[in-house]
Amino acid sequence: MKKLFAAASVLALGATGAMAQELNIYNWGNYTNPKLIEKFEAETGIDVTITDYDSNDTALAKVKAGGHGFDIVVPSATYVPIWISEGLLEETRPDQMENFSNMDPVWIDVPWDEGRHYTVPWQWGTTGVAVNTKYYDGDIDTSAIFMDPPEELKGKINVVPEMGDVMGLAIMYYGGEPCTNDKEILKQVRDGLVEAKKSWLGMDYGNIEKFAKEDVWAGVNWNGSTFRMRLANENIAYGYPKEGYVVWMDSVAVLKDAQNMEEAKTFQNFIMKPENAALISEFARYANGIKGSEEFMPEDMKTAREINIPEELKDKGTFLPTCDPDTQALYTRIWTDLQK
Template sequence: MKTILAATSALAMLAGGAMAQELNIYNWGNYTNPALIEKFEAETGIKVTVTDYDSNDTALAKVKAGGHGFDIVVPSATYVPIWINEGLLLETRPDQMENGGNIDPAWMDVDWDPGRHYTVPWQWGTTGVVVNTKYYDGDIDTSGIFMDPPEELAGKINVVPEMGDVMGLAIMYYGGEPCTNDMELLKQVRDGLVEAKKSWLGMDYGNIEKFAKEDLWAGVNWNGSTFRMRLANEDIAYGYPKEGFVVWMDSVAVLKDAQNPEEAKTFQNFIMDPENAALISDFARYANGITGSDAFMPDDMKTAREINIPDELKGKGVFLPTCDPETQAIYSRIWTDLQK
């Protein structure tokens, strides 16, 4: 009898363990579709917790500090090599997963993760400017909106706290190329940003509601986020700086010290299903890198200016490279000055 009871208890513990499967996702704020998580939980029985961050640097610092408890992170392309080189990511081989063949060939053999050994496409988009056209009727396709703010917009400008994007836009505004180490040009960038900041209201993340309610009128922002603002306020428009704008991709990676690596791999495979990838885009309003997802995407994304770059500006988009450590350190010092 004792043997039977012991066996029964062991089975109960195993069953309880299966029921207690967990996954802890560390992602950008307001970027994860609750419907996607609900579907994943229903199909897999894995309980998901999502924790938000507001920048690539925030996420990297938090994980490097240890004791975070996260399984998954969603870094931008310029940061993926840093995560890999720091030994922070698990090589999960998404290219060999059941749904790995759904990755769009254009996003498969990428510089930051050749052959997709670590990461799965989440979403991709651009960084430009947002303007409420009720308060400004000038040219919005310029980084001058935040670098040389029009008088009408001063004091109502917000710049997202993402160093790579803001530095990239500012460098291109002054005629340079991302990752330049031209100190004369970088001094111009530094001085220009510090002076421009006098006309900004803040450098905050997650401002969809503030723009919709017209507490903010302009600034640096991402295209999908701006799309969501416009859906709430028709006067909001997205501009592609003619001096150069940023193109980016965020990808899902599993942390090397993940407590739930198998569950994390299951999630990577899950989001490479076209219908699930479309759920990601339907919420945050960015394109994704999964072939076949278009059939499930909202119709309004097919014609939206925020998603479809105007032909005359397509050549102005720049996919940011990963800067060498020395150059990155210079940018970090400029960024620190800007935060003061």
């Protein structure tokens, strides 16, 4: 009887352990390589479920509402301080993890997570413009593509509805600095965006297929996404606005109320391994923050304009800071007007 009881106890523990081997990731849509997840599951025995979101604001609102069931989220740099200040993230100390030595030093002491106590790099890139050069052969390194659209592109422009990126590009187009609260500049931004929108087709995410099929000819877009468009349609090109473009990084963070805390930490450590970080980049076509990952990446990423910023435009990129609440409120009002 004792042996039978002991065996039953072992089975129960085993079942409990198996049930605990889960991980629920909340990430941007079309941003996670299935190969990465397959490898993680095979090496760790942890079953992964991925749920998509389409914006930083969507993710933040969902988690703040509670009852979400997620363990990991992937916010952009400007939002990480908000997540931390709201008490939504666990201080997992990636800087003390085994694979932390692989992180590129340039991404360690960052303003949004000094020393990396909460987050691990996922991918970084730029926000600029995508243009189908079959329909437009002018200068593409300018935000005029969507702010003062050329005649041949009107009605065929899509602007991704990401407030921080679009506001950042528009503010720099009018000569301002990100997070400015200069009323004259913000009036120009508001009026300029509202007027420009009359020439846009829409404000949507997930436009790789639309660009590839030439339903959309130009618009605000991210570099890696544009790279994927070009692989499907050779006429697509990526422009870095000379008036100023946005540089960003998305990072993996663990939620304070994660039900699978150790599994989440295991994932953070896992993606700091160069060959695993390379899988992330191979799919979404953005750079990551892990040293040595380059040698595992596809050859075409080493020379692609979308990844390699032209020398003369390198100093035009700006990492968006986290704006103070009052300034953010001003931007939200402008954004609300734009959505009308």
